Amino acid sequence: MSEFGVWLIILIPLGAFVVNGLVVRPFFPQYERLAGWLTILSLAISFGLSIMAFTTVNSQHGMVDFGTHEWLDVAGLTLSIGILLDPLTAIMLIVVSGVSLMVQIYSQGYMKGDPSYIRYYAYMSLFTASMLGLVTARNIIQLYVFWELVGTSSYLLIGFWFTKPSAAAAAKKAFLVTRLGDFGFLIAILALFAQGNDFLDIPYMYAHVGMIGTTAVSLIALGFFAGAVGKSAQFPLHTWLPDAMEGPTPVSALIHSATMVTAGVFLVARTFPLYLASDVTMEVVALVGAFTAVFAASMGLVAHDIKRVLAYSTVSQLGYMMLILGLGGWVAAIFHLFTHAFFKALLFLGSGSVNHATGTFDMRYMGGLRKVMPWTFTLMVIGSLSLAGIFPLAGFWSKDEILAHAVEVDSTVGWIALAAGVVAAFMTAFYMFRVIWMTFGGEYRGGAEAEAAAIVAEGGEAPEVHGHPHLGESPWVMIAPMLVLGVLAVGAGFLANPPVDIGISEKHEFGHFVTGNPGVFVEDIHDEHAVEEALEHAGESPEFNWTVAIVSSAAALIGIYLAYLMYSAKKVSPESMADRTRPVYTLMYRKYFMDELYEGWIVKRFFYGVVVTASDWFERSVIDAVNVKLGIWTGRVGKGLGEVQNGQTQMAGLAISVGVVASIAAFLVWGS
Incomplete structure (x- = not known):
């Protein structure tokens, strides 16, 4: 595949943004459906080209070097741009373009009748193109430009219904909070540039990290991590993500699965040699991730808004990825990012399907939907089981790999991370099956009408309702993309990275593929011993650990059973439990008073x-x-x-x- 072909992966969705925004919207507003089909067609082409890029990398067994192109040469400052096509890029291209394609197809049903339908598809095209540009960037400045475009696009989409004060406030909050992290990112870029102009070229940085002093490399890595903390909503910059639910549900699906929040994990993975050169920074990353995994999961235990529960689960799962990156498990982190994209997109689209039927996201006014929404119910259960890490679904294999790697590290930080991972697994299973039984079990509790009546009775103003709710299954244009994601939520983990040879896939196939460019996770690529050691500890998937699998699965099953007792069998009253633990319950319900x-x-x-x-x-x-x-x-x-x-x-x-x-x-x- 040529370099131009990779550029087309970015430029075609960007072209859809331009055409929808500057041609269709002002001149052909009566053909609004055209905007959706243009975006879908552009992403279908990008997805096809992404598969070609994947096969090219696979045949080359590593990075494809297209070289660079001079961008700027002023007063000794020389900046170049180019495409960095390596296994990490190839995986991200498929995830971003593939998941976005499913989301755009789903949006044709969910956004039908919205007065800003064309603007929606224009923004979504820009959002996807920005993320595709970010994952292919060869130069740190180039990456930063697309990083900011992702932030700008998310601002536009979170505040899409800008006439709602809550949506406008959420968009500003997301933009400003992530700017705090981006300030650290910018400082890191300046510090890296101070080491030499060439260090901004990512392959050059991989080859020469050993030339940077210990203090400098620690500061640079911490700066990049600050940017990642903001984008990936890690503690203490996590507060923007739950409020970002004010945007359309397909936007939430894309933000949480394949674009904005995964950009932070991608940044740490892309600059990983800097972290390997600083033990202190690695410990910071691991501890922040471990704390965030439990901290965010605890808030999901008591939230009533189905999208907020999923938002907290995203923050928690990103904490898993960060903690294992901090422990050196580069492949395990990327593997979990890969599987998480599918089941998290499925769950958000499922929540949108429920909203399409009931007009509300508040689970207290749902119930009984299993009878009228069998497809949505089945797919939501699949997504929840995968997120909870239940065998043999995709989430089981990636979560197990994270915990198994934590055991192999055998350090104080490693054991802390392992404990956090098991506790978070229990919490995740509990709150996801709390969602299932509150949403689909029991009897229907009135939906948007009941919610509006309750709010008005308390002296509030009835919330706006998107679309025209009708109690029944969503149309097939919404169900079909969920089915595709459901299949991937079941099989993507085992088929991509099986613990044994299965014919169509070799043992640890995913790990072998993504380690094709060892410069990504090796501190000094010229040191053969360092390369071998990194392949052993960061680049190879750990052997299947039965003890870890049993312990983590038991924790998840206990969580599911407890949710069953409280929200299905009604043998334990959630209200009495909340009363008995009122201080702790209030602390979690008020989000630890962080706002x-x-x-x-x-x-x-x-x-x-x-x-x-x-x-x-x-x-x-x-x-x-x-x-x-x-x-x-x-x-x-x-x-x-x-x-x-x-x-x-x-x-x-x-x-x-x-x-x-x-x-x-x-x-x-x-x-x-």
């Missing part, structure tokens, strides 16, 4: 109360005072010089003489 801390204390009290007040005082007392004094003294100097220029020849001659003498003196002192 209050950030908005009430840091933003309002510290920023507005201290920073803004101090800035106002400085401007009034210093800046304005200097400006006034400067004006007075300028007037006085001007008046004095005006007296010299009085028309008398002798005064003019004196001024010229003084100027000449001063010039000669200056030349004698500084000119030689």
